[in-house]
Amino acid sequence: MDLLIARIVDGLNNGVIYGFLALALVCVYRGTKHLNLAQGEMAMFSAFIAYALYAVGLPVPVAVLGTVLVGFLAGGLVERVLIRPLGHHADYSILLVTIGLFLVLNAGAGVIWGGDPLPFPALVPSSPEDYIAFFGTRLRYQPLLVLGVLIVVMTALFVLFKYTRLGLAMRATASNPESARLLGIRVNRINSLGWMLAAGVGALVGALIAPSTTLTTGMMFNFLIYAAAAATLGGFDSPGGAVLAGILLGIAENIIGSYVWFVGTDLKQAVALVILLAVLMIRPTGMFGTKKVERV
């Protein structure tokens, strides 16, 4: 029993990251129906910016908030300069641009900060002795912090979507962009805002996890794939669903990896993808997604 709890807690480490990044993917997808393949690299680059801010002498929390702000603005800039001019039906072009952005950011971070891992200080105590004992397992502060921030961000987004005029405009745009335009909503700005929120959330997760993953140009690559799986499972239009699916995926892969011999550590992360395939075969719009009825 204790061992199972330990496995669940371990799985939470990655699960929270999947959920966080999935949230960013959903922010972009809801408005424009595009998967931003560069989302992870944008988060990685943001983590490096946080490092740069810290390196010039800013306190760590300020550096983290600073990179969130930079990410927020950069997200809007990317949407305005690289995505919007292509028009919203140019799926392939946009996919390609996000791939290009992926390559530029990945290599660019290498050019600026070099290929070696950089140390980034944690916001909470994280030496081997810092933990909370919990049913015989060790809850470490770092993942708890990420989880806590994730819950705060989720709540903030929920309030934004549900109880504000802006949120109503965003939901209307996500559901029916054409109708939203005919209600006088500036759909372009709403989509821009989606990119800004996504990049801001991504920057936050990048800076938060940098202490535990170490700061390298490859830190986000795998996470993005599993975040995409989580977003898919959650139903791409449901922020809460994406986060929950991310956390469940992280726990599931850890438990299956531990108890099924064939899987082991090599195939541990592949578990997420097999779950993805299985769920999509049964429910093509994910676990929590809304079914779109297509009228002909």
Place this chain on the structure above:
Amino acid sequence: MALPLEIRSGSALDRGWRLGRAVALVVLVVALPYAVETFRLGQITGALILAVAVVGLNLLSGFTGQISLGHAAFFGIGAYTTGVMTVTFDYGVVPSFVVGMAMCFVVGVIVGLPALRLQGMYLALVTLAVGVLLPSLIRRLDGLTGGSSGLFGMEFEPPDIAYFAGRAGGAVWIYYVTVVALVLSCLVVWNLMNGRIGRAVTALRDNEAAAIVMGVNRAFVRTVVFGISAAIAGLAGGLFAVNSGVLTPDAVSLLLTINLLVAMVLGGRASFWGPILGAFVIYFVPVWTSDVTQAPISGVIFGALVIALVFVLPGGIAGGLNALLRRVVRIVPQPPRRDEVTRSSSLPDDLSDDPVLLAPGRTEPEPASAARPGSP
């Protein structure tokens, strides 16, 4: 002399122009091994192998409009089947190619099954999952595949004639094998797309509901196209195995899928020459950028080039070249015949035979169809 030159389709001049291009192409292909060093020829073979895979991807993602983020997996299945069969079990190379392609076809049909229910991003993610799974699976099955340390020793012995003797001769042999594979793949795609399946595929891409009402068998068309596309990618994988002689899981990672996709879109999606042009760009641009700069900067340049090309050449390189060519030589159709430039690169015009399938609203006209006959 005023440009563009106008040539009437079907006239002697037009036939000469077409014949001239065909002859020039054959001369280029045959002369290449004599004109370049062995080292350079090996690179060209590498680009041609990539081109075979892109031709396969283009069949699915270009013509059918189903985004695949997992074609590296089919490439990998073909490569590892050839590798394991020739090295571990001592089979011949050609039978290994055939088995590899058959396996890819089967896996492709299986992956294509969810495609019947899934749309757009969801399908892309299923294929992404398959693409990411394969390298993990290769690492896990290390007894068979060599795992992370790789699989070695694949080669394709040239027939025992003087022309293919020696190290240089071996390179020439692989080069010709690849050229033949590429031509065959192109012919398969070309025939498929200009026949009934091609019309069904285009109709499904542009307006699925209408196509089904018109009697297009979606399940059959989608899965078979998926299977054939996968088999062509598998053939490319097999060629890659015998050409490089080394296989690692990293060679068939997501990066390869990205390269294939970029090559397809850059070259010109749903066009005939596009995949080949795109594959050469994707193969040689990194070579060139790392010649002129250091490693990370070359990555930045490559990425920036990808973005820039999307904006500068929205129809891909094939579309851009066609537009350029039309400024120099314009082929004016005789009423019953079709414009040759358009014909070689565009399906929508082909559909004009079939007004029923064309009818429902197209949203995104293909760049090549801008070549409207008779426009000034």
Place this chain on the structure above:
Amino acid sequence: MSLLRIDDMSAGYGAGDVLRGVTLSVDAGEIVVVLGANGAGKTTLMRAVSGMIPRRGTVELDGEDIARSSADAIVRRGLAQVPQGRGTIVDLTVEENLRAGALVRKGKGLAEDLDRWYTTYPRLAERRRQKAGLLSGGEQQMLAISRAMMSRPRMLLCDEPSLGLSPLLTEELFASLSRINGELGMAILVVEQNAMIALEIARRGYLLEVGSLGDSRPADDFASDDSIRAAYLGQ
């Protein structure tokens, strides 16, 4: 002066013009109907006026040039549209749909407006917490009209409100449009295939035939014209 003035407007979808040189005006407080058969370009006319597709020529709302304004800007200037197919935002509740309609205007009176439209269409009040996608066709049409009116527009465009509705519901709906016109003095431009019922509430009418608009005529005049009766009134 006309509230909406369109002069020599052409529009289409890329390949060629669907509408050619359309001239039309709507005065403050009047209902004007554009009649036309399927494919005559009715919806294109609506989309062109509301800025959803590119158009050339003059389009003025209350003397302000809106020919180059974007669709959302035109709504913010007070020209609301009830789109064909109702444009229901299916994932929002009925009440959220109505609130979304009021997003463009600042200021108070939201509760009063909600009240007004719930009173006008009591069936919406019953279903205010339901997802709008679950409403029947007639209810969605009521929602579309109320939602457009929530922006407190200067003028309302209606694209074929009778589409897919039973004769009884159609009757009810046009009666409510007539009330909106009478009580609020709202100018309404409605395109409609069901000429009979539309002419009942309209003051003037136009005939749209394959992209060309005829001259305006009094609604009574249409109703008594034999050729029109034969073609559009089914008599």
